[in-house]
Amino acid sequence: MERCGILGEAWSWQYTLTFFSFVIISILASYLLGSINSAIFISNLIYRDDIRTHGSGNGGMTNMLRTFGMKAAGLTLLGDLLKTALSIFITGVLLGFYYTHGVSNYLGFCYMSALFAVLGHIFPIYYGFKGGKGVLVTAVAALILSPIPFLILLALFVAVVGFSKYVSLGSVCAAVLYPVLLNGYFAVFGANPGGIAQLSVTIIAILIVWCHRENLKRISDRTERKISFKKKDVEVKSEDGKDADEN
Numbered sequence: 001m002e003r004c005g006i007l008g009e010a011w012s013w014q015y016t017l018t019f020f021s022f023v024i025i026s027i028l029a030s031y032l033l034g035s036i037n038s039a040i041f042i043s044n045l046i047y048r049d050d051i052r053t054h055g056s057g058n059g060g061m062t063n064m065l066r067t068f069g070m071k072a073a074g075l076t077l078l079g080d081l082l083k084t085a086l087s088i089f090i091t092g093v094l095l096g097f098y099y100t101h102g103v104s105n106y107l108g109f110c111y112m113s114a115l116f117a118v119l120g121h122i123f124p125i126y127y128g129f130k131g132g133k134g135v136l137v138t139a140v141a142a143l144i145l146s147p148i149p150f151l152i153l154l155a156l157f158v159a160v161v162g163f164s165k166y167v168s169l170g171s172v173c174a175a176v177l178y179p180v181l182l183n184g185y186f187a188v189f190g191a192n193p194g195g196i197a198q199l200s201v202t203i204i205a206i207l208i209v210w211c212h213r214e215n216l217k218r219i220s221d222r223t224e225r226k227i228s229f230k231k232k233d234v235e236v237k238s239e240d241g242k243d244a245d246e247n
Contacts, residue, residue, distance in 0.1 A: 022094040023109070030087040030113040034120020034137065037127055038079025039064045042072060060132050077136070080121075084140040087117040108197030114141035115200040122207060133211040135171045138204055142178060149181045165226030168215035175208035 039059040043051035047068055051059050054067040061080070065073035091097070091113035117137055124131040142150040153174040161170035179201040209216075218224035 026091040026094055026109065026113055027116050029090045030116035031120040032125070033083045033087045034117035035124035035126050035131070036079070036083050036120075037124055037131060038076045038083070039072075040127065042075050042079065043068065046075075047072070058132070059127070061136065080136050081140050084114070084117050084137050085144060087113050088141065088144055108195070108200060110145055111141075111197040111200040114138070114145065115204055117141065118204050118207060122211060133171070134204070134208055135175070138175065138178075138208060146182055146185070149178070149185050152181060153178060161227065166215075166219055166224060167227050168212050168224065169219060172209055172212050172216065175205045179205050 037059045039051045039061065043049050043059075043064065051063055051067060055063045061073050061076040064076045088097075088110050091110050095109040097110055114137075118134040118141070120131075121137045122131050122134045123129040139150070139154075142153060156177060157170040157174045160173045161167055164170070179198065182201055183198060215224055
């Protein structure tokens with residue numbers, strides 16, 4: 001007797017093989033897309049230069065803004081948006097994607113995709129596993145998968161940065177609250193995305209905190225530079241004189 005699988009299909013060996021093949025394809029696609037560094041790609045393609053040889057040496061949107069200007073920063077932002085959205089889209093096509101009460105609620109596979117896109121951004125295979133901090137990719141994923149919780153997190157981020165002037169602190173606070181807020185949102189509306197979603201967003205939060213460990217240490221030591229909203233001091237620098245990028 002055939003029994004019903006978690007996607008509502010009969011668990012024949014052919015279906016099982018197809019299902020796990022789709023899971024593997026989704027993981028690989030998300031990680032490989034996440035590993036694409038938009039800043040490095042755009043700086044080489046358009047400006048015939050390597051962004052990592054300028055400013056902070058970081059391949060991120062902030063360094064692109066300071067080095068090449070608004071157009072370069074905008075293209076970098078667009079690139080990160082597209083790679084994250086495409087990662088989730090591929091997983092959604094293969095394994096299912098729909099919204100319940102304003103959040104993605106289909107067994108958590110799209111959240112798994114977001115996790116591997118973040119892993120690719122932080123540990124990119126194309127650049128010696130040295131990448132960014134995953135904040136922008138996480139924000140895009142949260143916007144796509146859980147827009148209402150995302151707006152709450154965005155408000156928290158703005159409030160923390162506005163009060164403390166620490167972008168890193170705002171990023172960490174939002175990341176830590178994300179799994180708590182998302183699980184609470186699921187509970188309120190009776191949704192049950194399964195353990196994959198909960199585990200994925202929890203790991204993402206841990207990764208972002210880990211990537212900001214030096215920032216948190218400097219905040220504790222009161223040596224972390226604060227962001228300035230004054231025109232005369234638009235650059236944010238760390239104590240060693242390098243730009244403190246948050247991408």
